[in-house]
Amino acid sequence: SPPAAMAPSGSNPLGPVFQTVAAFSRRLLIAPDTAPEDHRLRPLLSLSLSPPAPAPPPLAPPPPPEVLKMDTKVAPLTKEEVGRATWMLLHTIAAQFPDEPTRQQKRDAKELMALLSRIYPCKECAEHFKEVLKANPVQAGSQAEFSQWLCYVHNVVNRSLGKTIFPCQRVNARWGKLDCPDRACDLEGSNDIMPNR
Ligand SMILES: Cc1cc2nc3c(=O)[nH]c(=O)nc-3n(C[C@H](O)[C@H](O)[C@H](O)COP(=O)(O)OP(=O)(O)OC[C@H]3O[C@@H](n4cnc5c(N)ncnc54)[C@H](O)[C@@H]3O)c2cc1C
Numbered sequence: 001s002p003p004a005a006m007a008p009s010g011s012n013p014l015g016p017v018f019q020t021v022a023a024f025s026r027r028l029l030i031a032p033d034t035a036p037e038d039h040r041l042r043p044l045l046s047l048s049l050s051p052p053a054p055a056p057p058p059l060a061p062p063p064p065p066e067v068l069k070m071d072t073k074v075a076p077l078t079k080e081e082v083g084r085a086t087w088m089l090l091h092t093i094a095a096q097f098p099d100e101p102t103r104q105q106k107r108d109a110k111e112l113m114a115l116l117s118r119i120y121p122c123k124e125c126a127e128h129f130k131e132v133l134k135a136n137p138v139q140a141g142s143q144a145e146f147s148q149w150l151c152y153v154h155n156v157v158n159r160s161l162g163k164t165i166f167p168c169q170r171v172n173a174r175w176g177k178l179d180c181p182d183r184a185c186d187l188e189g190s191n192d193i194m195p196n197r
Pocket residue numbers: 079080081082083084085086087088091116120124125126128129150151152153154155157158161163165166171174
């Protein structure tokens with residue numbers, strides 16, 4: 001005899017069970033607002049053993065040219081490059097230093113130099129700079145004093161390395177104040193808000 005599942009439901013005792021399962025399957029497979037004859041029949045619930053294919057990664061926009069330029073050099077910095085970058089930062093700090101610094105700003109200038117003489121990333125440079133600072137204590141009573149002092153100690157380092165001595169009367173021309181609109185980068189000094197700091 002044919003298997004029970006193949007027999008017409010009327011003559012099969014399991015017919016009502018098959019009808020219930022079939023009806024339930026239809027509810028799972030067909031959207032409620034879809035007519036059964038609709039050719040757009042789509043599963044409401046899809047069980048699949050294979051994982052869905054991963055979506056292709058979105059195409060990232062190309063990095064801007066300045067990033068590409070920065071990324072071209074990946075080698076570690078040289079002692080010379082770190083030196084140039086450090087002097088650039090220090091002379092810029094001195095150029096931006098307030099004409100009338102607060103006590104805290106004067107302390108900060110001294111501490112910055114003392115810290116550099118300890119953690120500058122070149123042992124012989126740090127040790128030499130410690131000696132330079134001992135012989136030439138930081139002078140940061142004003143912007144002019146600080147930038148002249150820095151020019152002087154930079155020249156001490158220059159001399160020890162056999163480099164050209166920089167004319168310190170030209171230090172403001174070489175390292176002027178930053179080109180920030182409305183002088184927005186300027187630090188506030190003691191004459192700006194609270195004179196007694
Ligand atoms: C605190 C410190 C200590 C260092 N000690 C050593 C060391 O012991 N041994 C060592 O090998 N390297 C040392 N270096 C690095 C060294 O000083 C130079 O930075 C490096 O050799 C690159 O020199 P450079 O010729 O490119 O010009 P840099 O000396 O780096 O100067 C950069 C620019 O600053 C300008 N400049 C030069 N002199 C002055 C000045 N007096 N005042 C104002 N502006 C000036 C010039 O336009 C110059 O191009 C030290 C750096 C620092 C920051």
